[in-house]
Amino acid sequence: MSATKANGHPLATINASSLYFTPLPPTHVVSPGKESHGRYMLTIPWNRVSGWGQPKIGPRQDLTFDPLAGVLQYAVTCFEGMKCYKTDQGDIRLFRPNKNFDRLKRSAARLGLPCEWDNDELLQLFAKLMALEQPLVPNTDGSNLYIRPTLLETSEGFGIKEDAYAGEALLYVVTTLNLGKGLYPSSEPDSKGIKLDACKEFIRAWPGGTGSYKLGANYGTVNISKKPGYAMSLWLHGQEDFISEAGAMNVFIIKEAADGYLEFTTMSLSNGIVLPGVTRESIIELLEDHASGKKDFPIDGVPKKIRVVERDISMPEIIAGLEDGSLKGMFGCGTGVVVVQVGEIQYQSKTYTIPSNPIIKILRDTITGIQRGKIDEGKSWSFKVPEWNPEGKEGDAEEHVTAA
Numbered sequence: 033m034s035a036t037k038a039n040g041h042p043l044a045t046i047n048a049s050s051l052y053f054t055p056l057p058p059t060h061v062v063s064p065g066k067e068s069h070g071r072y073m074l075t076i077p078w079n080r081v082s083g084w085g086q087p088k089i090g091p092r093q094d095l096t097f098d099p100l101a102g103v104l105q106y107a108v109t110c111f112e113g114m115k116c117y118k119t120d121q122g123d124i125r126l127f128r129p130n131k132n133f134d135r136l137k138r139s140a141a142r143l144g145l146p147c148e149w150d151n152d153e154l155l156q157l158f159a160k161l162m163a164l165e166q167p168l169v170p171n172t173d174g175s176n177l178y179i180r181p182t183l184l185e186t187s188e189g190f191g192i193k194e195d196a197y198a199g200e201a202l203l204y205v206v207t208t209l210n211l212g213k214g215l216y217p218s219s220e221p222d223s224k225g226i227k228l229d230a231c232k233e234f235i236r237a238w239p240g241g242t243g244s245y246k247l248g249a250n251y252g253t254v255n256i257s258k259k260p261g262y263a264m265s266l267w268l269h270g271q272e273d274f275i276s277e278a279g280a281m282n283v284f285i286i287k288e289a290a291d292g293y294l295e296f297t298t299m300s301l302s303n304g305i306v307l308p309g310v311t312r313e314s315i316i317e318l319l320e321d322h323a324s325g326k327k328d329f330p331i332d333g334v335p336k337k338i339r340v341v342e343r344d345i346s347m348p349e350i351i352a353g354l355e356d357g358s359l360k361g362m363f364g365c366g367t368g369v370v371v372v373q374v375g376e377i378q379y380q381s382k383t384y385t386i387p388s389n390p391i392i393k394i395l396r397d398t399i400t401g402i403q404r405g406k407i408d409e410g411k412s413w414s415f416k417v418p419e420w421n422p423e424g425k426e427g428d429a430e431e432h433v434t435a436a
């Protein structure tokens with residue numbers, strides 16, 4: 033929203049130095065079934081009159097809303113998916129966090145939620161939440177603490193509103209361990225890859241819709257499309273059955289072009305139906321730097337004659353590539369799975385086997401290596417979380433801790 037002033041006063045922005053911290057009470061017990069959740073949460077309220085309120089970090093707890101809150105009635109909510117990684121040295125890292133903050137702003141703007149803040153202030157607050165959960169963060173490749181920032185409308189979203197914008201909102205951040213563990217067993221390096229069901233019955237996204245935003249509403253409506261035995265749906269669109277994404281991952285097709293180049297094809301962002309993934313963007317950057325000679329791929333084994341192509345690719349084209357042998361592999365990518373090989377697609381009652389490609393594991397190892405601080409890609413993609421340990425402090429159950 034563009035209103036930066038209300039009642040003649042500037043709207044307050046997110047201010048990390050006004051953080052209010054509440055340590056876990058000495059009597060803190062983890063509720064059954066919540067053992068894998070981070071113990072703390074960050075909350076920052078917002079309202080239209082004064083802007084962002086005081087950020088708070090305290091024990092993770094339930095939220096309460098009016099039954100007519102916009103989030104409950106009309107799914108006025110958007111989120112991000114990020115991860116926190118631990119290096120072999122024990123420090124913890126975030127991967128390109130500003131990319132996620134910018135995307136959250138885009139999603140929020142699409143919903144009429146507050147979408148202005150200083151990413152550096154938000155990052156400082158994130159870093160404190162992560163620092164508190166530091167002991168929980170696992171330190172092996174591919175494992176991490178999953179972070180779920182969520183922004184939602186808490187004011188009444190019912191009836192005819194004066195305009196499109198929320199009156200009150202809440203930004204909160206919670207964490208959870210081991211998300212996806214066991215869900216994607218086929219992301220293990222020597223597996224044959226996951227099975228996808230190319231879905232014609234349910235459409236995930238369409239031009240002018242919300243597919244390119246991370247809105248809660250995009251996910252709840254397509255859950256039922258997943259068939260038993262398949263890891264996820266391969267989303268199609270258009271008469272030609274163009275592929276867009278799979279589940280909540282971007283996809284790449286590896287194909288040998290007529291001129292002998294190995295082409296990495298992924299759907300372009302231009303028609304607005306694909307979620308602009310941070311992992312997708314990072315892979316494209318690494319591949320393009322390698323192809324142009326700007327910087328060699330951090331792990332050996334990627335040929336020089338490669339190119340990235342952003343365009344629509346249809347199921348019939350994929351099948352033709354399988355038949356003539358030009359299709360050399362397919363993978364999905366996203367924060368959750370990192371990089372995962374696709375082994376099989378079911379389409380129009382036929383099963384197609386996709387060849388495996390060693391480059392897929394190289395891409396995965398490169399991304400996890402950068403995330404865990406083992407590979408320096410030279411672009412400062414990995415943000416090192418500064419130490420912060422206010423828990424040991426004596427004092428009242430609630431205390432004000434300045435973020436200095």
Ligand SMILES: *Cc1c(COP(=O)(O)O)cnc(C)c1O
Pocket residue numbers: 113246277279280281282307308309310311312365366367368
């Ligand atoms: C989150 C998401 C992705 C992956 O984005 P990353 O930033 O790489 O995690 C891809 N597709 C959809 C539909 C998503 O929701």
